[in-house]
Amino acid sequence: xxxxxxxxxxxxxxxxxxxxxxxxxxxxxxxxxxxxxxxxxxxxxxxxxxxxxxxxxxxxxxxxxxxxxxxxxxxxxxxxxxxxxxxxxxxxxxxxxxxxxxxxxxxxxxxxxxxxxxxxxxxxxxxxxxxxxxxxxxxxxxxxxxxxxxxxxxx
Numbered sequence: 704x705x706x707x708x709x710x711x712x713x714x715x716x717x718x719x720x721x722x723x724x725x726x727x728x729x730x731x732x733x734x735x736x737x738x739x740x741x742x743x744x745x746x747x748x749x750x751x752x753x754x755x756x757x758x759x760x761x762x763x764x765x766x767x768x769x770x771x772x773x774x775x776x777x778x779x780x781x782x783x784x785x786x787x788x789x790x791x792x793x794x795x796x797x798x799x800x801x802x803x804x805x806x807x808x809x810x811x812x813x814x815x816x817x818x819x820x821x822x823x824x825x826x827x828x829x830x831x832x833x834x835x836x837x838x839x840x841x842x843x844x845x846x847x848x849x850x851x852x853x854x855x856x857x858x
Contacts, residue, residue, distance in 0.1 A: 708774070708824075711752065711824065712827050715750055716834060717732070717749050719731075719732065722800070722833070722835045731790055733746060733796065734787065734788050735755075735786070735796070736755040736785070737785035748829075748836065758772060768814060782807070784825075785802070786801065802840075803839065806823075808842060820850050820851060824851045825847065
């Protein structure tokens with residue numbers, strides 16, 4: 704079966720940032736969703752918000768669910784979606800960090816309801832406590848999964 708996933712990013716960090724681990728600040732920062740090895744649907748990091756919408760496959764796996772598709776990464780039992788940050792220079796995107804949105808962080812009842820409604824949404828804060836692009840595993844309250852109706856025309 705197929706499930707529409709909607710990622711809604713808010714609290715964007717801005718086009719320039721200087722994480723502690725770098726000597727030269729990043730400029731013209733954008734964020735996109737990773738499809739396979741490619742980062743797509745880039746959004747400038749100073750936008751009001753960022754939104755991505757894509758389908759994933761869902762298969763029963765014993766008492767659990769397994770997710771698949773080009774936007775899903777990780778091993779069975781630990782599937783996630785990457786939001787990738789990078790600098791844009793012309794047509795070139797150079798990634799410098801990624802955030803992981805783990806599908807298993809959605810409560811079991813949320814996943815069950817999402818399978819009934821056809822859509823699973825994640826609202827995610829994209830700026831970390833230091834004012835930089837969020838990276839690593841993003842957990843509640845900074846990433847909140849809900850079930851939703853599939854956007855019209857998507858099913």
